[in-house]
Amino acid sequence: MADELAPEVKKTERWGSRVGVILAVAGSAVGLGNFLRFPGVASQHGGGAFMIPYFLALVLLGIPICWAEWSMGRYGGKKGLHSSPAILGVIGRGRWARYLGAIGILIPLVVFFYYSLIESWCLRYVWLYIKGGMDLGADAGQFVAHSGDVFSKVAASDANGLFRGESLSASGFWVAVFIMNMWLVYRGLTGGIGKFCEWAMPAMALCAVIVLARVLTLGSPPAAAGRSVADGLGFMWNPRWEYLAQPETWLAAAGQIFFSLSVGFGVIINYASYLRRKEDVALSGLTASATNELFEVGLGGMITIPAAFLFFGALVAGQSTFGLGFNTLPVVFEYMGPAGRFIGATWFFMLFLAAITSSISMLQPVKAFVEEALGVTKGASAIIVTAACAAGALWVLYFSKDLVGLDTMDFWAGSFFIVVLATVQVILFGWVFQLGRGGSIFGARRSMHEVNSYGLIRVPGLFGLIIKYVSPVFLLAVLTSFVVKDLGGKLTELGEKPVALATVIFILVILALIMVAIRVGESRWRAAGIDIDNEIDENDGALS
């Protein structure tokens, strides 16, 4: 049936190898959050004690939702569909699910707008370290201020506008990064994304190990005011059990796992749709999650906070992701002396790799959707996707003052909508898909049959019940906490900051355009005779 889609979609793309798709999914998941957000959240919420709710959330929330997404993607791929709206329409057996799937295109598209910029900051920091432009001066008392100045220049956050001094340099690095992303995605799954991730993931691990080795050998330098790296490790890992009695700790753990694994992003569902019909998803999903955990717990948890605590003490607690990564750590590298230049370049190259393996994963679902819904050729989709991404990124670049445009997109698309989409997905998979022919209202046999089909491991049936009952409750708790803690402030901000309001309107316009494209695609798919409402389910016979 895919043969009746766009000419370029006729020959279905497939992943070249199991490891290729696993590293691509892991590359999508491993991002700045693994190295900067996780250690900050863990040290703020009980240190070592945080690992208990963290690993529980991994088992009860993260991995089950990953399995659900991998399974939904492979299922949609069997019908020749690769975009989140089309696949969720199949899983949810109808139009409303298809239109909710628009969020699965909106999120990667909007997040790409600002993520490509953050990626360009990382590349610029690498460049600054290589050419020796990261000199924070001779006065250690001014390191923090100078580091802040450098970040302000790199991010061009002093004022709005495009064609002015700092913004022009920022634009130059962004153009380079943008071209790299487009080139990789349009080279295809195997030759572009897969091949790049197979190289980039080990390179990222190597960079992290180099930085880790330096951090662990810092000892107790003179600038550390008597603190040693041991204190930093203690700050990160010593358990403070009283935090386990606080609901915020459990929500923070659930939120961290959730954002870390790239679930609810519209990416896994798209990537998994290119699996072969009889390919495993159970072990592949688990392996991709485990790879992400290695970078998060094994490397992120050992580098950032211990290094920053050494020189700043408990002041590092509560720092923002950007503050820790782009302001504080350059000061730490400065304190390292001559070696700091190499370590700084290595660190930011690692962040750049973490960012680009994520950003290419955001482009692929958008590319697939444009080709699938509009029926255009690869060349036409390249023009449409490039134009859309450039327009959005230029919006963020233009409204760079105090990073208001970026922050607004990050909150709505990069946080709020992700929780919404994940909730929709687990309800569709655990309830609507399960209730197809042969599925009982209380059980999860039908959903788990899909997870375990052609599996290299057998996922216990208990996980079906977790997907059905526990994951939605967890997600609703995260969503409620979000609404209570952050939504009020963000809505107030819309009234106070015209740029934030304009950015939200911009996002809503994009959502409306995606819905129009879904409407166009729906007509095309029906005319082509594609089973978009899942009238024919191959699992019917298997379950009877």
Place this chain on the structure above:
Amino acid sequence: MTESVTAAIDGLSGLGLGIMIVSLAGVVILLIWCYAKILTAPPPPDHDDE
């Protein structure tokens, strides 16, 4: 390196060190097990399904 890593271990409480080691070891063992299974598994039966 040995000296400063030892210093790092000294600075952690016993429990903190234990949690760190268990967390790291757990992740690494899971990862090795997963990749060992993936790399030794037979290819999917429908290589020609395109």
